[in-house]
Amino acid sequence: MRLGLDIGGTKTDAVAVAASGTIVARVRLATGWGPDAVVQTVLDAVTAVRAEADAEGIASVGIGIPGQIEPGSGRVEHAVNLGVERLDLVAAVAPLLGVPVRVDNDVKAAALGAAALRAETGSMGYLNLGTGIAAAIVSDGALWRGARGSAGEIGHLSVDPSGPRCRCGQRGCIEAFAGGGAVASRWARPGALPIRDIFDAADAGDAAAVVLRSQIAYGVAAGIRVLVLTADVDAVVLGGGLTGLGKRLRTEVAAQLDASARESAFLRSLHLAERVEMLPAGAPAAALGAALLGAEAIDEREAVPHG
Incomplete structure (x- = not known):
């Protein structure tokens, strides 16, 4: 045992x-x-x-x-x-x-557990969406750590120099866009579940919440693109606390991926939205x-x- x-x-x-x-x-x-x-x-x-x-x-x-x-x-x-x-x-x-x-x-x-639960061979990127953003790569059931163990540490990769300030000092990091802690800080309204509150408020037409919801989806989509473009993984599995939003999150992320695909034949050829999976709740x-x-x-x- x-x-x-x-x-x-x-x-x-x-x-x-x-x-x-x-x-x-x-x-x-x-x-x-x-x-x-x-x-x-x-x-x-x-x-x-x-x-x-x-x-x-x-x-x-x-x-x-x-x-x-x-x-x-x-x-x-x-x-x-x-x-x-x-x-x-x-x-x-x-x-x-x-x-x-x-x-x-x-x-x-x-990441290793998610790969085991999928029970499929090939490669997988695991994108953890929690207070911060982190990722890991599994190939044929084994973690790929890189030369110094930092493979997948994409949270502080800047994807927009004019984006929100990140706690690391840069602007526009993936974590600054989609990390639960950074987003909750920008929302700055009381509540036990600030990310869910943002999605609820956006559904109700709150302009600030609509912007934040779009930024979250933009950051997650950027993380997916990075994992596919750098490691060409077969699938990207989303996990972490933000995935409790389920279909609501996935729909927004798919819209971001589809928008970028419309502007690029190369990105269309990667079929990014089809390669995204979400870890089952619990x-x-x-x-x-x-x-x-x-x-x-x-x-x-x-x-x-x-x-």
Whole structure:
């Protein structure tokens, strides 16, 4: 049994995956704040999902978590939504769990899980639409990380020098157009779900909301074009919190892609709108992907020569 954990800013999603690749148990619990609380969240989640799966033994644990992960290490840095500046998560939990543990960025884990859920060969770009914008690329079931692990980090790619100011200091970044945090800041109206409020207000004819809705769709469409034009992936799968808008978001994005295709025979030939898919609501992609990453830790341990 392989366990996978997706540690989010408020909730942690945990799954148990059988050797066949089938998810046999799933639990969700609140994520603690700060390094010690995050470690305890991992231990609690492992205990809970093992109990749900009625599993006496586990082979590995994989963890997807926000922040920067030093390649090949279990060290998490700048996970600001968790109150973590620096934490060696593997060193903290592996001795207590007694099994191989792998930690990776949550978007990369989600990309791997999304590819597994699609159950199709070929290449896939995963575009995560949340507070920020990030992407990852999977080819034939394996993450493509690039030379230094930064493949897919397209959120701070500027697509309009006269666009909105981004927190990185540039103007017109994809994240400035479509990132939930940046858009909510420009909306500047109270509400628990500002992006949904924007779409609702736009439907009601609010001029400012119409502009923001168009900008969100423009940013998402730009991310899709970047993934196809740089990696020529077979499909781009949209995931993250903004996809809770479902068809409402997809319709706006398709309109942006179609508009650019009308102006360019080359873009028409790429059939971009037809290559876009949306992760089903509630799909445990990140937790499943984390479990698959954890299984890699088993392979690495067994590859180490002894003697």
